[in-house]
Amino acid sequence: MKPLGESFNPFFMAYSIESFYKGQDMKLLVLGLLAVSLYATPQCYIQGYPSLITSANETAVTLKNGTILPYHTQSAKGTWDEKINNGDLEMQLSQRYDAGGIDTPPPYLFDPGRLRYQPFFQALYGKDQKEIEKNLVTIEWATLKGKIKLPVTKIGGVDKKLFTIGQEIAKLPKSDRIWAEGATTYAYRVIKDTDRLSMHSFGIAIDLAPTKTQYWKDEAPSETAHIGYRNTMPMSIVHIFEKHGFIWGGRWYHYDTMHFEYRPELLAPECLSQK
Numbered sequence: 025m026k027p028l029g030e031s032f033n034p035f036f037m038a039y040s041i042e043s044f045y046k047g048q049d050m051k052l053l054v055l056g057l058l059a060v061s062l063y064a065t066p067q068c069y070i071q072g073y074p075s076l077i078t079s080a081n082e083t084a085v086t087l088k089n090g091t092i093l094p095y096h097t098q099s100a101k102g103t104w105d106e107k108i109n110n111g112d113l114e115m116q117l118s119q120r121y122d123a124g125g126i127d128t129p130p131p132y133l134f135d136p137g138r139l140r141y142q143p144f145f146q147a148l149y150g151k152d153q154k155e156i157e158k159n160l161v162t163i164e165w166a167t168l169k170g171k172i173k174l175p176v177t178k179i180g181g182v183d184k185k186l187f188t189i190g191q192e193i194a195k196l197p198k199s200d201r202i203w204a205e206g207a208t209t210y211a212y213r214v215i216k217d218t219d220r221l222s223m224h225s226f227g228i229a230i231d232l233a234p235t236k237t238q239y240w241k242d243e244a245p246s247e248t249a250h251i252g253y254r255n256t257m258p259m260s261i262v263h264i265f266e267k268h269g270f271i272w273g274g275r276w277y278h279y280d281t282m283h284f285e286y287r288p289e290l291l292a293p294e295c296l297s298q299k
């Protein structure tokens with residue numbers, strides 16, 4: 025008698041198929057099944073950006089504006105530094121985002137959403153500064169001293185989502201709301217000490233409470249250094265952002281606890297951590 029549920033076990037499936045085929049490609053098959061069970065699928069892009077992406081498979085992701093992007097690129101290699109500098113669309117989903125609690129610090133080099141394929145963001149939000157800025161609008165953001173205006177992209181309704189987030193934060197108790205002060209959004213700039221564009225360059229990111237939050241680089245000299253996790257951002261704010269498609273930099277081993285960015289592909293049902 026096989027235990028119930030065994031047919032859903034990729035190891036068991038691979039074993040059964042081996043006894044049937046006795047083929048040469050078992051290693052590949054096992055790896056393939058493991059990949060399916062451990063990593064997100066291209067579908068996450070369609071689920072995440074239903075108004076901007078028309079198709080996605082293991083070869084390419086096609087945008088409504090006609091741009092076709094490769095799912096996998098040759099430049100995406102093995103070391104951490106290579107991954108962080110040359111991610112691709114497959115790698116962008118390779119670490120699953122967990123929108124639950126944060127009872128344990130993120131494991132070593134676990135940065136869901138931080139491995140990015142820059143041409144994807146350029147294709148969605150604008151290929152250069154001029155094109156990106158054409159897509160910016162300003163939204164009102166409530167602070168304890170009154171409303172301020174923040175520039176943000178209108179592509180994919182990101183402006184409306186961030187506005188709603190601001191309204192929901194404004195209903196929180198003052199002890200939480202103080203963590204949404206000092207907000208900044210758009211700035212065309214590279215990430216500190218790199219030549220990669222920051223997500224702030226596309227008008228899809230926001231930083232909160234910059235003087236009271238924590239950034240890994242203030243403590244560690246290099247990407248592969250061993251860093252102690254720190255955070256003071258309340259989860260009440262984090263959960264509001266996640267509900268509207270924004271991920272939080274406080275879930276990264278390379279923590280950036282002031283930082284939120286619009287990455288709905290990581291929050292698509294098929295792609296969320298199944299913990």
Ligand SMILES: [Zn+2]
Pocket residue numbers: 224229230231282283284
């Ligand atoms: Zn930021």
